[in-house]
Amino acid sequence: MDLGDGILLRPLLPGDGAELAAAYTRNRAHLAPWEPLRTAEFFTTARQDEFVRESLRGVHEGRTAAYVLEDADDRIVGRVNLSDIVRGAFWSAHLGYWIDKDLTGRGVMRAAVSAVCALARDDLGLHRVQAATLVNNEASQRVLRAIGFTEIGHAARYLRIAGEWQDHLLFQRILEDAPDSGS
Structure with missing residues (x-):
């Protein structure tokens, strides 16, 4: 799915480990304030290959939905994930995302999260997506508010x-209620 600015949103695929390792390494300092502490092993292709396999197992089992953002040079420049997908009476998931340091502030993540919310509603049949941001992560809060998320x-x-x-x-974000205004 074309997000503009030369960026595509696509499902996570087997073989993405090397590109993910490169993306995480390139963005190590940029992401450090917003993520758990990472060991040196996290930034290796071998560990990212394991994460890809784990994520794709979750996709196959219906527990997660995993996407990457890819630039015109086929480099992974971000992720958007739905985790903890719950059916039954809840029909909900948790949203997580990050973007390459060189793409912040361009509206790309707003478009990506909006697209994933539309997929959550239309393809996964979910009712609600929830997200959490650090209190001081104003950029992430702007992304969420711009596409119909409300603070709860x-x-x-x-x-x-x-x-x-x-x-x-x-x-x-209650998916049936919120507008798809991420572009």
């Missing part, structure tokens, strides 16, 4: 990020 709460010491238990703001 504050979670104290929600996730261990950058080595510390950190507070997060919680957001949700």
Whole structure:
């Protein structure tokens, strides 16, 4: 799916490990404040190959949906994931995403998250997507608010990020209600 700015959104594929390792290595400092502490092994092709296999197993089992952003040079420049997909009475998932340091502020992630929400609604039949951001991650909050997510709460010491238990703001989007305005 074309997101503009020469960026495509596509499903995660077997064999993406090397490109993911390169993308994470290239963005190591950029992502460090927003992610769990990473060991040196995390940035290797071997470990990313394992993560790809694990993710694709989750996709096959209906627990996750995994996408990458790819530039015109076939480099992976971001990820968007739906995890913890729950059916039954809930029909919901958690959203996670990141983008290459050189693409921030261009609206690419807004378009990618909007597209994934449309896929969650139309292809997966989900009702709701929720997301959490660090309290000080204003850029991520702008992405979510721009495409119809609403803030639903504050979670104290929600996730261990950058080595510390950190507070997060919680957001949700009811997929039938929110406009697809991510472009």
